[in-house]
Amino acid sequence: MAVQAVLNAFLYCDEWDATGDSRELALSADSTALDATTFRAAVAADNGWEITQGGAKKFTGSFNGFWRAATTPAPDAELFTNLGVTGRVLTQGMRESEGTVAYLSRIAQISYREFGAYNTLAPFSLNVVGSHNPGLVRGALAKAAGAVSATGALGTGIQLGAVGASQFLYATFHLLVAATTITVVVESDDNSGFTTPTTRATIGPLTVAGGTWITPVAGAITDDWWRMRVTAITGTHTVAGAIGIQ
Amino acid sequence: MAVKALLSMFLSVGGTDISDHVRDCNVTADATALSSEAMGDAWEEVTGGVKSGMLNFTLLDDFAASSIDSIIWSAFNTGTNVAFEVRPDSAVVGTSNPKYTGSVHPGQWRMGGQYNTMAQKQLSWKISGALTRATS
Numbered sequence: 001m002a003v004q005a006v007l008n009a010f011l012y013c014d015e016w017d018a019t020g021d022s023r024e025l026a027l028s029a030d031s032t033a034l035d036a037t038t039f040r041a042a043v044a045a046d047n048g049w050e051i052t053q054g055g056a057k058k059f060t061g062s063f064n065g066f067w068r069a070a071t072t073p074a075p076d077a078e079l080f081t082n083l084g085v086t087g088r089v090l091t092q093g094m095r096e097s098e099g100t101v102a103y104l105s106r107i108a109q110i111s112y113r114e115f116g117a118y119n120t121l122a123p124f125s126l127n128v129v130g131s132h133n134p135g136l137v138r139g140a141l142a143k144a145a146g147a148v149s150a151t152g153a154l155g156t157g158i159q160l161g162a163v164g165a166s167q168f169l170y171a172t173f174h175l176l177v178a179a180t181t182i183t184v185v186v187e188s189d190d191n192s193g194f195t196t197p198t199t200r201a202t203i204g205p206l207t208v209a210g211g212t213w214i215t216p217v218a219g220a221i222t223d224d225w226w227r228m229r230v231t232a233i234t235g236t237h238t239v240a241g242a243i244g245i246q
Numbered sequence: 247m248a249v250k251a252l253l254s255m256f257l258s259v260g261g262t263d264i265s266d267h268v269r270d271c272n273v274t275a276d277a278t279a280l281s282s283e284a285m286g287d288a289w290e291e292v293t294g295g296v297k298s299g300m301l302n303f304t305l306l307d308d309f310a311a312s313s314i315d316s317i318i319w320s321a322f323n324t325g326t327n328v329a330f331e332v333r334p335d336s337a338v339v340g341t342s343n344p345k346y347t348g349s350v351h352p353g354q355w356r357m358g359g360q361y362n363t364m365a366q367k368q369l370s371w372k373i374s375g376a377l378t379r380a381t382s
Contacts, residue, residue: 002308003267004308006362006363006365007361007362009359023360024358024359025357025358029354031352032353033353033372037296045378046376049296049299049377050297051374052327052351052373052374053374054353057325093309094307094309094357094365095309100309103357
């Protein structure tokens with residue numbers, strides 16, 4: 001086991017690769033602690049003590065970094081324009097390395113703060129809340145932000161495990177810089193070489209930058225290896241993506 | 247009696263010893279003070295009501311398979327209460343090293359941090375049912 005310093009966390013929000021603009025992130029998930037105490041507890045020893053049961057869950061997040069304005073995705077244009085917009089696709093994690101843990105979510109930006117004191121770098125901060133169910137999916141980064149211009153495997157194959165009968169497959173895809181067109185599939189196999197892959201979801205064809213949250217794919221799926229693959233492409237795009245099972 | 251420097255606390259959650267990632271840990275126990283004064287009383291009186299507690303702990307985060315993030319997320323996402331055990335020292339339970347055990351509602355998950363700090367999770371989980379102290 002290895003603890004880690006926060007040095008190369010990552011944050012993709014729709015078409016905005018916020019990694020290069022951000023310095024701090026804080027993600028919180030909470031479930032309501034419902035008071036289930038009665039005059040007689042199910043276990044006699046618990047009599048006189050509060051009994052708690054989990055209720056609804058919610059996801060909130062906050063991020064901050066250095067303010068910047070540009071025509072390309074930058075904090076100011078992204079955050080001001082999209083204030084109050086729901087369903088934005090957010091993928092984040094604490095290490096931008098393919099195969100490491102990533103959290104997938106769809107969010108609403110509920111606050112945006114910019115500027116500060118004299119003689120400091122202009123800051124920004126924002127707060128988000130989960131806008132859709134499920135609020136947060138734990139998965140892995142399949143493709144770290146990077147350029148792609150050819151068909152074939154995209155990023156790294158990941159052994160996420162099988163999808164149980166009561167579980168779903170989720171994936172996020174961020175077209176950070178768009179060229180002409182790109183189509184990507186999420187596929188699975190029972191081996192790391194992906195010798196007999198099965199397509200589980202198709203993303204695209206995409207022609208403009210933005211985020212995609214695939215329609216969740218219901219289990220059961222016995223394959224345990226997962227990856228993304230480019231099936232059609234024209235031009236050089238910058239993309240990122242993550243896959244999760246929950 | 248000797249005071250105690252906390253250098254080797256023990257914390258297990260859901261049966262998994264996570265002590266080697268613990269930065270701080272405390273258990274709180276409270277009893278509701280029900281106001282019970284009546285006519286004729288010149289001073290407030292209280293009667294003890296229901297007891298409750300919290301397990302508060304900070305962990306160095308770890309995203310390796312089956313490590314901290316996986317354990318905490320799994321407990322949170324499942325949503326059912328999990329057992330815990332806290333001892334002031336990882337040594338064997340005894341009269342000078344009591345264990346506190348119970349069940350907690352894993353109602354919080356955290357991830358994040360500022361650039362150039364250690365990734366940590368600071369969590370407060372509500373105890374459900376009795377908090378038990380034992381010396382053997």
